[in-house]
Amino acid sequence: MSLGELQVLGACPLDCPDTCSWVVTVRDGEAVKMRGNPDHPYTRGALCVKVNRYLEHTRAPDRILHPMRRVGPKGSGRFERISWDEALEEISVRLRGIIDEHGGEAIWPYLGTGTLGYVQGSEGMAGRRFWNVLGASKHFLNICSTAGNIGLARTNGTAGGMDPETFALSKLILLWGTNTLTSGHHLWKFIQEARAAGAHVVAIDPIRTRTAEQADEHLPIRPGTDAALALGLLNVVLSEGAEDRDYLENHTSGWEGFRAEILRHPPERVAEITGLPESDIRALGVRLAHTRPTGIRATMGIQRHAGGGTAMRTIAAIPGVTGDWRRPGGGVAYSTTAYFHLNIDSREDLLAAPVRQLTMTRLAEGLDESVKCLWVYAANPMGSTSAQERVREKLLREDLFTVVMEQFPTDTVDYADIVLPATMQTEHTDLHAGYGHMYLMWNEPAVEPPGECLSTMETFRRLARHMGLTEPSLYDSDLELAEQLLASGHPSLEGVTVDRLRKEGWVRLNVPQPFVPFADGFPTPSGKLEFGPGPAYVPSHTASAERGPYPLALITPASHTFLNTTFGNNPELLRRSKGPLILVSPADAAQRGLSDGQRARVFNDNGEFEAVVEVSDRVRPGVVASTKGHWRKLSPGGATVNAVVDERDADMGRGAVYHDNLVELSPCASRRRT
Template sequence: MKVLGACPLDCPDACSWVVTVRDGAAVELRGNKEHPITRGALCVKVNRYLEQVDSPERLRYPLRRVGAKGEGRFERISWDEALGEIAERLTGIVDEFGGEAIWPFHGTGSLGYLQGLEGYAGRRLFNVLGASLHKATICSIAGTTGLKYTLGGSGGMDPEDFAKSELILLWGTNPLTSGHHLWKFIQDSGAYTVAIDPIRTKTAERCDEHLAPLPGTDAALALGLLNVIVGLGAQDQEYIDTHTVGWPEFRDRIAEFTPDRVAEITGLPVASIVALGERIARTRPTAIRASQGIQRHAGGGMALRVLACLPGVTGDWAIPGGGLHYSTSGHFKLDEPALLRMDLLPHPVRTLSMTRLGEALTEIDDPPVKALFVIAANPVGSNPDQNRVRAGLAREDLFTVVLEHFMTDTADYADIILPATMQPEHLDVLAGYGHLYLVWNDPAVAPPGECLSTTETFRRLARHLGLTEPALYDSDETLAEQLLAGYDTARLRAQGFLKITPQPVPADKLQFLSARALAAGHDPLPGYTPPADPGDGLVLISAASHYFLNSTFGANPELRRRSGEPRVTLHPRDAAAREITDGTPILIANDRGSFEAVAEVSDRVRPGVAATTKGRWAKLSGGSTVNATIAERDSDYEGGAVFHDNRVRITPLRASADVTDSAASAMR
């Protein structure tokens, strides 16, 4: 038997897949050949997904903590015991502190609308309890907000139109590692490709040209390219006059960013800036692909504003194969209010920022966070300021419930662990943020042990709490129908995927001068916001791994073997200045924390920049990871994360016993 499903992981491709079931077991997983994006291929990570499903390390029964927080010692209990204890603790917390003392902390371990997706799963129950709202700031919020200031929405161009492009700028993105299906359309185009990235990634190696600006200077580079284009008189004046607002003011802003000034900011040669500007000026259509990493710094939202303006100046927004693709999420018009049911809140409640977890758990006291539900998330592995997050999770007065598949670094701090189903075991609906397809996931096999879907877990918890609101007991099928109101659900389920009709881009006129940004207290004109890390040393980028997806697969034995030991890449000049050679054990540290790795000396990174990958589990990596060095600090818009606005000191571990001792202390 073959069952249609969909990959739930935090990747733009949201692949449609086919599960082969034999004697009740999933025996094969393949990409759906019929899906126009997936085209039968999955990635190197998801090809091993059934290993995750069948892993002997998978959690199969509810557990209660019996050791100290962080030790990871638990005993098996029944579902009735687990839910009974949770209900009792939540009732007491609500009575004493109010519902806002409960924080449902959602991650991107599943992007399914029913079983995961940053704030959807369980939200109805938490609304009835009056719990705090969860603001998903860790991924793309700054860039999305910036695009809305410029375009009126954040949908961008249809990625399939990259096949029609003549020039493609891959700006701060590495699709061969993160969302490789786009590469097929790039190849189909035959376009001249330019990678703009401080690292010579797998993608950059395949491009016709590679520019390596200093991290966080992308907006300045884009303004410099516009300066060249306007200097040549190559702007599309007809498009500007008809479809934009604020051109005279923005033209003056562009004039400030001469190639000489931009070269000083970005560290790029003047000739490279001028040459690329001239190429853009004479090439239609030009398409830009920018992904989430480009906006994880102090000026991340502003960077996306400027990038969205570039095809407004050249008129590429009006040409198939031209424009900007960041995320297609803004094109999907699902009935999210019907799914979330915010009307069930008894009163307005506070909102807590995902990337400020450590601060919230250690400082907020009005009311304090007394109960934390961790859903599809591993904040010890994925959040900034790892040591502060651990300190918060170690509070004895914090009641922590974790819904999980494996004993992650975060699960070690739980009071109760609830075993969750995986994708072949439950129903779900997904929307790709790298394409325009809804994807349906049917359950293919029964879950192992006593694993329950997230939706069923919250239905049962509602019963233990004695809640009578009918909406808390809607079936998964009913939830899907409510979400998909207006779409052909029967066709979607039968075919496994359904392409939607995109929204117009820009939504109205492109806003070179944004009244919406001004009303929010920001510069009404797109500009350049410099990096803001006050530390010294090298700028450390923690990019996506080819073998892990965030911290998913971080414990998979084969993928860990392929990824090798933790490494940090330094330019030969920076390595020599620190007496570091290839293979040297090193300590990477700043005032927030430290971690250990092995040096890789290579010109794949530019001088002044060091690079590593995210997604490792701390307890499998010497006790600490790169996130111990990253600040709980907001970017320019909506509290976005600043993972790539991070300065560190790098020293050989052999240089000083004191350095080694300090590293061990930081990991405790």
């Protein structure tokens, strides 16, 4: 009997600001089509090149469909199929033994951003209740945006800023360290609306990206010098007498100290720091001084260096000086997450005693002998974290019991003792919020999970039951968890219920439209924008003139075909990516005897990887670029860009430093792309 055809509303779970609303066509129980929701004000019917292949990805032949136990050496990727009962029993026995002998803190629950769901993923700290009952270590998920969040909060009191939709009202748009057409392309529609009304678009980026090519102007800044450029632009604003004195007097604090810092950064000094022509700095500074409103889009890549938090703090100060924070279409857009006042309860009350915190980006350092169990979910640390070779060495420990919940046989799966099959987005319930827009999103499961795949929370419910845990909240259903999340009582969520979301698919937060968050004040202790004490520019490693044996600054931007390591095994997207490439300027290539299509060794003291050279003027001399997201075992030489990235911290929040690494290149003997 035919079940007919259904249109099921859902939301993209991936680590992208756009969090698209999608519509899945289900025919006789099978998902046959997926498209962007044309009724959603931000998605507007379009998905990205990656997610357009999502249904194909759910049916990929390498999908993990059953629990598995390791039968070969760690790292070999050799497993045998076992039942769920066998898996749960083995896990229960091992966890109980670890807790009895070493305490719960010997367990590290390593949660990543493979899904941003508030029920199944990182935004809602999925599984935290279960881990608290066991007394496991806390996991500090700092890999993405921490430095920028803290930097913005030090200026504005929150990392929240502009509603990105208001870019349609901007007259000057600075796309600062962000490749909009690759990482969040739905914003481009609003930028195009602004351009149609006369807006000027400037891309500030070390690489001439797809976005920079479409902008009216591109400033190829030296990596890690963004805060210096911000100060230089403001120096021109002051020389033009264009600071908003009324706004400065009534809505900011610490102005005199910050003004002195600006005056110490005239354009000629900033040109030396940033590598930009002084004339370009002055011209943009004049344009900034006299163009209202100015909107600045700065996303996570800009803060992944030693001075990343300070960079965001200083950039956020620009609209405080120009008064753009009070205008629709003015300000800085980084992340809108802070506006979603969901009731995220980490349930500290379930802990019998305080526990330590282990840091996501310090995995190699943290996996010492005190950690006896690593439980990885929604993450692929072998592909996504720093110090790749050191992480691999730690994962080879025979005394480290490693469980991985996954959809595909990633690099991390190869080091697991037990592998548990995980659902994909079309197969489970979840609640989402875009960090690049103002909409709550609902994801209704469209189809039944294939094989024996289970969602994150169903896995933890079954394991809790198998272990005989009695805490009632461990068994809350997905719908109950969603209801609890929405029950914060915050005015922005008034009238937003699970029933309404399931019916409508998405709801805009209860905020004005256009939304101007800081027209009359800031959520800081003073109620004002706080320029604050401390340096306004912290140099990164790549900004140094003294680079020693490694003279090239390596940038590791997002790929157009992968999202982090998601889709890194999709044959068509892998083909389109053309394998690991490294952009090298003509001057740097010639100096090293490198030619287009030649395979090069990229190395420093941390490690090395191989990539095919693309000689291009898209990068300036002294800068090379190779995209993240490639799988280690599918890459030449068995390593990726993260092999050369060190486990260091940014200036704020222990943020990652993926764009703050110095390397050298040399030819690989007689090996060229075929």
